[in-house]
Amino acid sequence: xxxxxxxxxVLNGRLVQIADEMDAxxxxxxxxxxxxxxxxxxxxxxxxxxxxTLVQGTSxxxxxxxxxxxxVKAVIDKVEIDxxxxxxxxxxxxxxxxxxxxxxxxxxxxxxIWQDRVFAWIASVGHWLDVGxxxxxxxxxxxTESFQEGFRIPPVxxxxxxxxxxDILDILAANSRVPQSNWGDxxxxxxxxxxxxxxxxxxxxxxxxxxxxxxxxALSMRAEAxxxxxxxxxxxxxxxxxDFLDNDGVIDTPLRIALDLTxxxxxxxxxxxxxxxxxxxxxxxxxxxxxxxCYVALKHLFTDVxxxxxxxxxxAFVVPDTTLLGVSAPRPVGGYTETILRVIDTxxxxxxxxxxxxxxxxxxxxxxxxxxxxxxxHGRRWVMFCFFGGGLGGNPLGDGLxxxxxxxxxxxxxxxxxxxxxxxxxxxxxxxxxxxxxPGRHRGGLGAVYExxxxxxxxxxxxxxGERGKHPPFGVAxxxxxxxxRFFYETxxxxxxxPLVSKITDVKIRKGRKVRLETPGGGGYGDPFAxxxxxxxxxxxxxxxxxAAAAADYGVMLRADGSLDEAATxxxxxxxxx
Numbered sequence: 001x002x003x004x005x006x007x008x009x010v011l012n013g014r015l016v017q018i019a020d021e022m023d024a025x026x027x028x029x030x031x032x033x034x035x036x037x038x039x040x041x042x043x044x045x046x047x048x049x050x051x052x053t054l055v056q057g058t059s060x061x062x063x064x065x066x067x068x069x070x071x072v073k074a075v076i077d078k079v080e081i082d083x084x085x086x087x088x089x090x091x092x093x094x095x096x097x098x099x100x101x102x103x104x105x106x107x108x109x110x111x112x113i114w115q116d117r118v119f120a121w122i123a124s125v126g127h128w129l130d131v132g133x134x135x136x137x138x139x140x141x142x143x144t145e146s147f148q149e150g151f152r153i154p155p156v157x158x159x160x161x162x163x164x165x166x167d168i169l170d171i172l173a174a175n176s177r178v179p180q181s182n183w184g185d186x187x188x189x190x191x192x193x194x195x196x197x198x199x200x201x202x203x204x205x206x207x208x209x210x211x212x213x214x215x216x217x218a219l220s221m222r223a224e225a226x227x228x229x230x231x232x233x234x235x236x237x238x239x240x241x242x243d244f245l246d247n248d249g250v251i252d253t254p255l256r257i258a259l260d261l262t263x264x265x266x267x268x269x270x271x272x273x274x275x276x277x278x279x280x281x282x283x284x285x286x287x288x289x290x291x292x293x294c295y296v297a298l299k300h301l302f303t304d305v306x307x308x309x310x311x312x313x314x315x316a317f318v319v320p321d322t323t324l325l326g327v328s329a330p331r332p333v334g335g336y337t338e339t340i341l342r343v344i345d346t347x348x349x350x351x352x353x354x355x356x357x358x359x360x361x362x363x364x365x366x367x368x369x370x371x372x373x374x375x376x377x378h379g380r381r382w383v384m385f386c387f388f389g390g391g392l393g394g395n396p397l398g399d400g401l402x403x404x405x406x407x408x409x410x411x412x413x414x415x416x417x418x419x420x421x422x423x424x425x426x427x428x429x430x431x432x433x434x435x436x437x438x439p440g441r442h443r444g445g446l447g448a449v450y451e452x453x454x455x456x457x458x459x460x461x462x463x464x465x466g467e468r469g470k471h472p473p474f475g476v477a478x479x480x481x482x483x484x485x486r487f488f489y490e491t492x493x494x495x496x497x498x499p500l501v502s503k504i505t506d507v508k509i510r511k512g513r514k515v516r517l518e519t520p521g522g523g524g525y526g527d528p529f530a531x532x533x534x535x536x537x538x539x540x541x542x543x544x545x546x547x548a549a550a551a552a553d554y555g556v557m558l559r560a561d562g563s564l565d566e567a568a569t570x571x572x573x574x575x576x577x578x
Contacts, residue, residue: 011215019057031184041126052309066292071099088162103150137371137385139465141249141503143332223310228266241349248281259346271318282332293340297347361523362473364390391445391521400445400522424456439553440479440524447519459508469501479524
């Protein structure tokens with residue numbers, strides 16, 4: 001069957017709209033602000049036999065979509081052993097080694113039954129606030145095995161023949177500090193699946209299964225063709241880039257993430273064999289997670305390629321299990337967000353060698369997973385987890401975005417007002433961080449300063465799992481690196497910072513004491529001394545760049561009143577390096 005372009009476009013629009021509606025349903029009903037406000041969740045449609053991604057929403061996390069293909073395949077494998085699923089069956093699991101990411105991310109997978117057969121699978125994933133383990137919020141920087149990070153659920157039937165299995169619910173509730181939050185998020189995910197199933201039945205009724213299947217196949221083939229064309233336009237060769245994680249939270253030794261990117265015709269190979277071996281701490285990831293974050297990086301580089309499994313057809317992945325990028329249980333993986341960001345950075349760095357005119361400076365490269373927790377006056381536990389923003393890299397078209405989110409997602413940073421309304425904390429500072437963006441012809445975006453005061457009676461526990469405390473976001477095409485990450489907390493002896501710079505556990509602060517994050521900016525693009533002096537003067541007037549940095553980093557001299565001293569600037573730039 002062949003479809004005319006108009007029908008194909010209409011079907012593509014309706015399919016994406018279904019996934020978007022599922023996203024919106026969960027975002028509007030979740031209890032947890034990390035889902036409701038930050039949109040740390042996603043939905044999609046997956047192939048009936050292979051689990052390959054067919055459709056994803058436009059507002060969910062892309063990293064989840066890539067990993068979910070492996071998760072759906074895990075359910076398909078279970079079905080082959082247990083027998084065919086029934087309409088209404090829904091599987092739940094959070095196994096990070098079998099299509100997952102880390103233990104907080106719960107996946108619900110449901111067969112879409114049409115005319116007595118599985119037409120496709122629909123799936124939902126969302127970040128639950130707490131799933132047990134040694135540390136509230138589960139970002140345990142000292143974990144040396146997954147059992148210290150939370151409880152692990154393999155694929156099991158949460159809904160059987162349309163009936164919710166309350167024994168499974170009891171197990172989930174008994175293993176969380178905030179079961180009421182998880183219960184609300186779970187119901188939101190179930191409602192999203194209900195809506196997706198309903199919308200897909202209407203679509204199949206309107207067009208028929210054969211027509212929709214043909215459209216899905218055509219969209220996948222187009223994605224593959226576009227990806228091959230993009231790769232073929234790049235010069236053949238091997239492009240290598242190495243970047244580093246500060247440490248694993250246990251041993252203060254850098255961890256290498258190394259990529260050898262090979263372009264040969266219309267095919268590409270991503271080889272991570274030179275990366276560090278599995279580490280003791282929670283900075284490991286599973287192979288499925290590594291491939292998923294490569295998918296995200298490639299989508300950033302080749303923006304015209306549709307978001308489905310077809311775009312990965314011309315890509316080969318070499319991710320040995322002898323590296324920290326291909327581990328299995330029970331290696332800890334709670335800090336996976338930091339490692340996948342560094343994997344994405346290595347792809348950006350290698351790509352900058354193959355196509356410098358299309359490259360961008362490194363983004364700030366850490367989510368700064370900060371958890372604060374304690375007890376309310378009436379005896380209930382509270383757990384606040386949040387991630388924070390920073391600067392994105394300068395690029396050929398302009399400066400990097402100030403205070404943006406990382407490239408792993410389309411998530412948003414939760415508003416201070418929402419967090420203050422839900423937890424006993426107060427943000428005493430939320431500001432751009434001056435001089436944090438990497439200097440360049442196009443400056444890297446600025447990081448931010450977040451200062452939070454504890455308001456709860458009694459101690460507030462503090463946990464942080466971050467990165468870029470020692471190895472700053474890099475610049476490209478002659479651009480300079482951005483600033484590093486910093487964290488401080490108040491004690492009786494004054495401010496302290498963690499020995500491991502960006503990771504901390506076992507810290508308590510009293511009521512009225514504060515913690516402060518100073519996040520990195522993005523790397524610069526191009527020679528900083530080629531930046532238009534008028535733009536540097538503007539940056540100084542806005543507080544983005546200090547007068548001292550304008551002179552040192554850009555060779556731009558300003559008078560006391562902030563006006564540009566053109567003669568001194570010309571002399572400074574001519575005398576560069578002397």
